[in-house]
Amino acid sequence: MAVVCKASKKEEYTPVKIKQEETVCPAQACGGVLVRLGEVKPLLTIARRVGGVDFRRKAACCREGDVGVGRVEEGTMTHFPALALPQIVSRLLALSFLSGVGHYDFDDSHKLLPQYDFIVVGSGSAGSAVAARLAEVPEWRVLLLESGGPPPPEARVPGFNSILMQSEYDWNHRTVPQKYGLRNYKDNACPFPMGRVVGGSSVINWMMYVRGNRRDYDQWNDLGNPGWDYNTVLKYFKKAEDYRGTRNVGTEYHGRGGPLVVDDKRWRTPLSRGFLKAGLELGYNIVDPNGPEQIGFSAADLTVRNGERGSVVESYLRPALAYSNLHIVSNAHVTQILMDDHKRAVGVRYEHRGKVRTALTKREVVLSAGAVGSPQLLMVSGIGPAEHLRQHGIPVVLDLPGVGHNLQDHPSIFGLTWLTKRGSSNNLNRWLNPRNIKNYFKTREGPLSVPMALEGNAWSLAEEGDPHWPDLQFLFMASTPALDGGVYFNDIIGFRRDFFKQYYGSILGHEGYNIGPMLTRPKSRGTVRLRSRNPHDRPLIDPNFLSHPDDINTFVRGIKFVLAIGNTTAMRHEFGSRFHDQVLPGCEKELYGSDDYWACYTRHMAQTTFHPSSTCKMAPSSDPYGVVDHRLRVRGASGLRVVDASIMPVIVSGNLNAPSIMIGERAADLIKEDWNIPIEPLG
Numbered sequence: 235m236a237v238v239c240k241a242s243k244k245e246e247y248t249p250v251k252i253k254q255e256e257t258v259c260p261a262q263a264c265g266g267v268l269v270r271l272g273e274v275k276p277l278l279t280i281a282r283r284v285g286g287v288d289f290r291r292k293a294a295c296c297r298e299g300d301v302g303v304g305r306v307e308e309g310t311m312t313h314f315p316a317l318a319l320p321q322i323v324s325r326l327l328a329l330s331f332l333s334g335v336g337h338y339d340f341d342d343s344h345k346l347l348p349q350y351d352f353i354v355v356g357s358g359s360a361g362s363a364v365a366a367r368l369a370e371v372p373e374w375r376v377l378l379l380e381s382g383g384p385p386p387p388e389a390r391v392p393g394f395n396s397i398l399m400q401s402e403y404d405w406n407h408r409t410v411p412q413k414y415g416l417r418n419y420k421d422n423a424c425p426f427p428m429g430r431v432v433g434g435s436s437v438i439n440w441m442m443y444v445r446g447n448r449r450d451y452d453q454w455n456d457l458g459n460p461g462w463d464y465n466t467v468l469k470y471f472k473k474a475e476d477y478r479g480t481r482n483v484g485t486e487y488h489g490r491g492g493p494l495v496v497d498d499k500r501w502r503t504p505l506s507r508g509f510l511k512a513g514l515e516l517g518y519n520i521v522d523p524n525g526p527e528q529i530g531f532s533a534a535d536l537t538v539r540n541g542e543r544g545s546v547v548e549s550y551l552r553p554a555l556a557y558s559n560l561h562i563v564s565n566a567h568v569t570q571i572l573m574d575d576h577k578r579a580v581g582v583r584y585e586h587r588g589k590v591r592t593a594l595t596k597r598e599v600v601l602s603a604g605a606v607g608s609p610q611l612l613m614v615s616g617i618g619p620a621e622h623l624r625q626h627g628i629p630v631v632l633d634l635p636g637v638g639h640n641l642q643d644h645p646s647i648f649g650l651t652w653l654t655k656r657g658s659s660n661n662l663n664r665w666l667n668p669r670n671i672k673n674y675f676k677t678r679e680g681p682l683s684v685p686m687a688l689e690g691n692a693w694s695l696a697e698e699g700d701p702h703w704p705d706l707q708f709l710f711m712a713s714t715p716a717l718d719g720g721v722y723f724n725d726i727i728g729f730r731r732d733f734f735k736q737y738y739g740s741i742l743g744h745e746g747y748n749i750g751p752m753l754t755r756p757k758s759r760g761t762v763r764l765r766s767r768n769p770h771d772r773p774l775i776d777p778n779f780l781s782h783p784d785d786i787n788t789f790v791r792g793i794k795f796v797l798a799i800g801n802t803t804a805m806r807h808e809f810g811s812r813f814h815d816q817v818l819p820g821c822e823k824e825l826y827g828s829d830d831y832w833a834c835y836t837r838h839m840a841q842t843t844f845h846p847s848s849t850c851k852m853a854p855s856s857d858p859y860g861v862v863d864h865r866l867r868v869r870g871a872s873g874l875r876v877v878d879a880s881i882m883p884v885i886v887s888g889n890l891n892a893p894s895i896m897i898g899e900r901a902a903d904l905i906k907e908d909w910n911i912p913i914e915p916l917g
């Protein structure tokens with residue numbers, strides 16, 4: 235049993251310089267070692283993060299109020315001060331200037347009811363949408379439990395988009411070492427960020443609004459999931475949307491008046507113009523990727539509302555605070571779904587402020603803990619592949635081999651870099667210039683009003699099958715990975731330091747850009763598996779990147795396409811674009827520029843684009859690996875649904891925030907229908 239630690243004497247934390255490449259146990263997460271009062275564990279590492287700085291000590295017991303207690307584990311890598319400094323600065327700035335921002339702690343723990351109609355686990359993109367919509371039914375009582383705390387003020391500043399990665403608002407997961415890729419990354423593994431905060435990943439993401447391709451959803455439907463075809467899901471994308479952009483306004487493709495503001499990228503670097511011109515030069519149109527067809531070049535659409543991040547906290551949860559029937563409890567880590575003898579979900583067990591609590595439901599538990607959290611929670615509760623559960627001594631409630639199976643992510647290459655003239659790209663002066671900072675906090679305009687570096691997207695015609703169903707997306711970033719001299723961004727990306735110095739050492743601080751080919755329809759499949767039966771232990775995340783040989787070939791095609799973009803007159807003449815053509819460390823033996831060289835480049839450089847999905851896939855009963863049916867009910871159970879990115883049978887051809895919100899919106903209507911509540915007809 236977990237013990238709430240009480241210190242026998244008052245102890246102070248002292249900041250320690252964490253030597254490079256050391257690992258610490260994550261703040262806010264118990265690393266797996268439970269401490270019993272009075273027990274002596276000299277090697278226990280206690281971590282606490284204050285204002286973005288890690289404080290760490292070794293001790294026999296934790297102190298009252300400690301949030302990060304556990305063994306040193308491989309999960310988190312924190313550098314001091316490289317990561318801590320920008321986090322502190324951004325918080326101080328946000329605290330000093332965002333005076334109009336009302337902090338809300340999302341803690342209704344003082345008014346909990348003995349029983350709820352619905353318990354939603356996880357307040358991320360899908361969980362917040364479904365919880366807020368369920369609470370529209372006045373007679374229903376809804377409880378939303380979230381493991382993380384309330385979002386910090388700096389989360390509202392779009393330009394601080396990378397600041398929350400590897401902070402206490404990130405689960406700080408890492409992949410397991412990859413057999414086929416990540417060769418220039420420490421331990422052949424990479425950080426795998428996911429939001430652990432009220433609002434989930436929508437609070438730490440990069441705010442690009444992309445729905446995917448109409449064919450993705452028609453495929454879901456054709457795989458035996460009725461009601462998930464494009465025409466149906468489009469209604470839910472529109473229901474969620476309050477479109478304030480300039481493309482296809484007033485057409486059947488965009489919604490107005492929904493909770494989620496979607497807008498054009500209002501502030502752009504000069505290079506953004508070059509990127510769009512390059513597309514025209516290559517014979518592509520400038521498109522609205524959320525319009526009739528996706529193929530083409532586009533400036534990014536953003537979930538930014540009047541210059542501030544439009545996460546699901548702003549769009550769904552704050553407005554829902556008006557409902558007295560929705561209770562939200564932050565810092566409530568769910569450790570088990572409680573199932574009765576008839577395999578019906580009757581509640582959940584969770585930990586809050588050091589106490590183990592139980593919440594009961596008379597209708598349903600809705601699991602929205604994300605593509606890693608949902609399969610993990612199912613498995614520790616006895617729902618998953620029986621053999622795997624038995625290995626960890628977990629009594630099997632339901633043998634569902636598909637739980638944690640079928641992990642899909644979009645791998646992409648952050649690394650193909652061009653140098654350009656001064657003033658053309660995002661540089662540190664633009665980002666951190668006091669004038670721009672002051673201007674942002676006054677007007678919500680300028681470089682900080684948009685996510686740092688992200689400028690646009692492109693989708694090229696597919697070579698196989700339907701040409702309008704792209705297998706590649708290109709992320710255009712108007713900065714290089716060496717923009718900050720390797721002080722900060724390298725740790726966020728996760729390259730090995732020796733590699734970084736060797737490859738980027740000659741271009742530290744230079745202006746330029748980066749185009750990342752991203753596989754929209756990868757063929758590799760991975761897994762999420764348990765490390766142990768302890769719900770606090772990090773799961774083993776294996777995306778199994780590049781295990782399918784076709785993924786390498788698609789990347790090679792993608793790299794050639796981005797080289798063509800960089801080589802257009804538009805990029806070369808106006809911006810002096812020049813490819814950083816240094817031979818990639820690790821690929822010296824290949825003929826530079828050959829297909830084998832680019833395949834080698836891919837194996838060394840491709841990594842996550844932070845889009846895990848499909849680990850509890852929706853499928854008809856004929857599919858042995860299905861976890862939920864088309865109404866998102868867990869197969870073989872009752873009173874239990876999964877509602878988040880994990881239900882995607884196949885990952886979609888775009889970023890996952892908008893699709894996850896759509897899933898939450900659609901799920902709410904499915905639930906209402908199943909409980910005979912009339913639903914609003916959608917146009």
Ligand SMILES: Cc1cc2nc3c(=O)[nH]c(=O)nc-3n(C[C@H](O)[C@H](O)[C@H](O)COP(=O)(O)OP(=O)(O)OC[C@H]3O[C@@H](n4cnc5c(N)ncnc54)[C@H](O)[C@@H]3O)c2cc1C
Binds near residue numbers: 429
């Ligand atoms: C750094 C980053 C950048 C990204 N950029 C973009 C982008 O620009 N555009 C885009 O479209 N997508 C982007 N994404 C992806 C997108 O944000 C996610 O795919 C989407 O938010 C997933 O939604 P979800 O509801 O499935 O899960 P999440 O939003 O991750 O929500 C899951 C929630 O469950 C909580 N939880 C988990 N376990 C438990 C538990 N045991 N008890 C209680 N609570 C629990 C988590 O803390 C979290 O709040 C990005 C993601 C990241 C991490």
